[in-house]
Amino acid sequence: MTSADFAVAPRQDLSLRTVSVSAPGRLHLGFLDPSGSLGRSFGSLGVVIDGFTTEVELTAAGCDRLAADTPAAEAELDRAAAHLQRLKQRSGRHAPLSLRLRRVLPAHAGFGSGTQLASAIGRAFAEWHGLELGTATLAHWLGRGLRSGIGIAGFDTGGLLLDGGPGPDGLPAPLLSRIAFPPAWRIVVVQDPAHRGLSGGEEKKAIAALPPLPQAAAAEICHQVLMRVLPAAAGAEFAPFAAGINRMQQLLGEHFAPAQGGVFTSPAVARLMQWFADASRSGGAAIGQSSWGPTGFAIVPTEAQAQLLVDAARASERAAPQLELHIVSGRNSGAAVHDRIAQPRTR
Structure with a gap:
């Protein structure tokens, strides 16, 4: 051109x-x-x-x-x-x-x-x-x-x-x-400024060094996205959306763990995200890491639940001092x- x-x-x-x-x-x-x-x-x-x-x-x-x-x-x-x-x-x-x-x-x-x-x-x-x-x-x-x-x-x-x-x-x-993205849903974004995710040449090298993701795992991820995550988001049905994201993140986190030092890049983020998962077990949350991290996320169905998670994490000192927590909407x-x-x- x-x-x-x-x-x-x-x-x-x-x-x-x-x-x-x-x-x-x-x-x-x-x-x-x-x-x-x-x-x-x-x-x-x-x-x-x-x-x-x-x-x-x-x-x-x-x-x-x-x-x-x-x-x-x-x-x-x-x-x-x-x-x-x-x-x-x-x-x-x-x-x-x-x-x-x-x-x-x-x-x-x-x-x-x-x-x-x-x-x-x-x-x-x-x-x-x-x-x-x-x-x-x-x-x-x-x-x-x-x-x-x-x-x-x-x-x-x-x-x-x-x-x-x-x-x-x-x-x-x-x-x-x-x-x-359903307007009522909220996302708790967890940042760790002390860590950086992989990018550029390091990212290419890390991907190349990993064994191939088994076809069965890729097929399950595709099924979760096509038949759980997308239709649930379209109908604002939070529980199946969260279940699909959590399974997708589990499969991918385990696959990429050798390249990033664990399912989460940042140990501090990993500890807080596990606490979020335990604390929101009754109401449900979609929890994971964005790309190579270190940013973690917890998607929840309401503003009130997001604020409750953040307030409880800070009050109980579950969030390490260097972590930054923000509540945002989908755009x-x-x-x-x-x-x-x-x-x-x-x-």
């Missing part, structure tokens, strides 16, 4: 124009078949969440400039600069721009930080130049979606998402199902894009 292939919407290039993008985080609930027992690898289930976002902003500049508003965002400036240059090369649009990272998701923690940063920058760049480019194309340009397509689809739509794994063409995985909408012209100041 060349720049001549793009549909371009004409825009007036004004120095007071700002394009901003706010992209939501996601939780990766697990792979369907990471070993490709039938020939197609991975396939992912995930949910987009409120409360965790990446926010970027583009404005005109005399020369390319990058800035960050937080220490975490500053750590992502090199990657952001590489994305911006790649977008210019692929699109043929080389006008200088100022890119500001207002906020970023926690890196290597299971929120899809790399994909959301790339997608947010890509969408802001396309909006700035009036280029009609899909998120999957932008992500492919920037090297995202090599295993999971949940973050890419979630950027566009939000919700509870299922993808079919990347194809042989190297393009991001196709979206197979999108279901609105049924994708990224927010704003293209605005500031009013000139008058004296």
